[in-house]
Amino acid sequence: MSIAAQTMKKFVNAPEDVVKESLAGLAAAHADLVRVDFENQVVVRKDAPVAGKVGLISGGGSGHEPMHGGFVGRGMLDAACPGEIFTSPVPDQMLAATKAVDGGAGVLHIVKNYTGDVMNFKLAAELAEDDGIDVASVLTNDDVAVEDSLWTAGRRGVGVTVLLEKIAGARAEAGGTLQEVADVARKVNDRGRSLGVALTSCVTPAAGSPTFDIASDEMEFGVGIHGEPGRRREKIRPVSEIVAELTDTILTELAPANGANLLAFVNGLGGTPLIELYVVYNELTKQLADRGLTASRNLVGDYITSLEMAGVSITLVELDDELTALWDAPVHTAALRWGV
Amino acid sequence: MSIAAQTMKKFVNAPEDVVKESLAGLAAAHADLVRVDFENQVVVRKDAPVAGKVGLISGGGSGHEPMHGGFVGRGMLDAACPGEIFTSPVPDQMLAATKAVDGGAGVLHIVKNYTGDVMNFKLAAELAEDDGIDVASVLTNDDVAVEDSLWTAGRRGVGVTVLLEKIAGARAEAGGTLQEVADVARKVNDRGRSLGVALTSCVTPAAGSPTFDIASDEMEFGVGIHGEPGRRREKIRPVSEIVAELTDTILTELAPANGANLLAFVNGLGGTPLIELYVVYNELTKQLADRGLTASRNLVGDYITSLEMAGVSITLVELDDELTALWDAPVHTAALRWGV
């Protein structure tokens, strides 16, 4: 296996061990926050289950780090279920996570809208209900690159997932009921939209070669976080033009109120340096100002990635007082931390 | 210019504007923490100068984000001077920063050991002294890839710089005198060593092409953060072997006490995904355990980068009670935050 590993530009041993070894590293680095159940491959908040608190779990294929394992902790997720790279986890993981975080107030399943994830979470929810655990599910589907119609599996769940996990987690920490936590989660998804662009492809350890080919002067506009194709392939343009189109497309679908306050999230897909993410954020603030909109809150960094893909996604969520207060509430996870 | 920009896999407008535009983004995203003096190209802590507090400034070429601008804030730096990409800032910037943060208790210059940085900071210190400001300078030189001898410009300053800025910043926040802050800074440098390895080259916006060529199955062992050559070029090996050699080489030079507590810092150079950094951390903890050493504190992520270079560096600092307490002290910057 190490032979295969050596032919790619990755720090790995055997490709099939990457997920488990990475989880071991996460557990060692953040033993104060999480514990990892290796048998079920689940990352669990250290003090779970928190009695009387609604439990939040999410999951999906690995390769999007820090999502979701890096979001487990106080004020965000109670557990995360990492699947193999880019492959949905199985219901057994989700069931184990659900049981591990059930503090008696029920458990919320946060599911990104991909056929595999949806089906596996659906089966897990049925199994949990059989065990008498109260489960609610919310679906994130914010990627405007995909039209939401009978002709597709629907918009994909991307950047909004991160913001929703933070905000719903704060609601649960504040004692919200399962219904209340699920409601605010759906509210974030309804008020949020995203769009991304890739300059290079990711490389999965199993494949060892790029997921898609792209010329040195091309970008994939509307790329998915698994390297799924976007709206179109085109020549790379100056960042001002790229951000202008991303912002336009997102706002057309989001249609926020005049002068709305937005949570502006500039997300790196893994291989784009921070210096460029701030250039993108600078362009975004100009675009918003031109439209009389304000980024009253922001997040800039790599939070929902696609391995080493060079690219960026922008997520905009229309805030109100409730969402702003929940966003500002303390959070303590490996990847997001403030107020504590 | 946008033509040039479009031929590289970067989100930029004109290459010569990248640094300024990125600083504008930083200022917009973190207006609560910093202000940017664009005339002098200096990032200053929002509430600087803090009366009676020793001011800490650092600086160097850009392209290493979040270092240093992302470390300006409470409990760390009072100002940062970003030069052009990979080029030392000029004394004027350092002088402006020194004046902006002088709260009457003197100013510490944190300088990475590169000929250009050292000379420019030296001239700046002289100018500041002329203006009657008390200045002390500490040099970081932790990169064991370079032997510290008459035959070289000396070990390069790399990962220790980040940890030193945090720890010395805490000492200053706690009311330390210029002498005390400088002493603890030197203590961190004396007790810390680093080594890095690159799998791919960085690409500077001005050049638009890789700084060095490297085959698809090769790695540069001991690379510098500007793409300087390391100890040798060799075939990529399994991460377990790479981390074993990195750890060996660092510990041979560091020679920590038996059973020492270490601050273990696994740093991504920009293009390596987080899932791999945790795999590296997992290997590092095994290596340390084999030697009876403990990573009582750790930091895993991209903190001192080389644009989009795929690679990782490991920094180990031997802790004692003083350094541990200062590391744990609250910090609030764009890139490092806890306890507040």
Add this chain to the structure above:
Amino acid sequence: MGCLTRVDAAVVKRWLEGSAVALHEQRDYLTQLDAAIGDADHGTNMDRGFSSVVTKLEELDETTAPGRILVTAGSTLISTVGGASGPLWGTALRRAGRSLGDAAEFDGEALTLALEAALEGVVELGAARPGDKTMVDALEPAVHALREQVDAGSPAPAAIAAARVAAEEGMQATVPLQATKGRASYLGERSIGHQDPGATSTVLILRALEQAVAVPS
């Protein structure tokens, strides 16, 4: 080669083992099909799942009823595959097994009811209709053909052979279709001209059934 009209546990085991062999042999081909319009893991997924099923079967004791075997196999797929095909094929086999109950043997009619239940489970979970360019485009015509043949009184082996042929036709018919379900739907018109991986693996599984029934037990 002898022919039987009644199916028992041995036949069901041969079916699952035969499916595992075929999916393993065709693993890379299935993954290539998925690379073209999906995420290049269908072969890996099905191979991982069915090899786990084979391991699981060895743990079952001799007397286990065919229905139970299928339920166990379905649960194993659900627990080991992930992705879309795990829940889909897992549910299909579980539903088929439940419909067979605890009988030690069953006839063509019972097999037909079982596969109808399987199809129902797939459609319930995935909400795909024929023409959506999914495994349903192979499974649905197969179950239809099976029903017709059995109602017309043909013996199980012949009925299953007809089902397999119908599945192959359905599989080929996915090529010109535009996918409207699953990952392939993100491609829009660019999914046209490619054969659906899930429909392809469905054919392999039906071929394995045909062979399992054809062999004398």
Add this chain to the structure above:
Amino acid sequence: MGCLTRVDAAVVKRWLEGSAVALHEQRDYLTQLDAAIGDADHGTNMDRGFSSVVTKLEELDETTAPGRILVTAGSTLISTVGGASGPLWGTALRRAGRSLGDAAEFDGEALTLALEAALEGVVELGAARPGDKTMVDALEPAVHALREQVDAGSPAPAAIAAARVAAEEGMQATVPLQATKGRASYLGERSIGHQDPGATSTVLILRALEQAVAVPS
């Protein structure tokens, strides 16, 4: 072409402007040399610095003394270059200017004292000795030759020509050396066989001086 033995502000301006032109023309060549053993920015750095110097000169009024012009030029380099060469050349020109003081004109002896001060400043700041593979390997022999010629009574133009020749020899002599200062030192033995960029730009600046003095003012 006439020759002068006394130097004034016009000559110093021609020197700096001539240096700016030469460094701009040779910008990519210098950067290539730096790419081989450094970080590929020496041409950019020197060009950026000296073009700022030229702009700055335009702001100075006619009567500014040559010494002041050099001090201003040095400060401008320090403020605009960054990297190693900014402080080094900036200090060199500032020291040279200070040693000339406010005199409106000066002779070969004063020029030699000024360049000796410049060399001293560079060595003080960078601590490089001849043989370290730096600009000192060109500047030091040049200043030596100048001193010898002037002491021997030769006119400034001839003395400066000799200095330029010595600088060129010193520059060529850097090729077989192993760098022990600056970025190039990280290469260890791999720096051998390459010409030092800073020594090369030093030659360009001395050639500009030679030409500035040769032209009648």
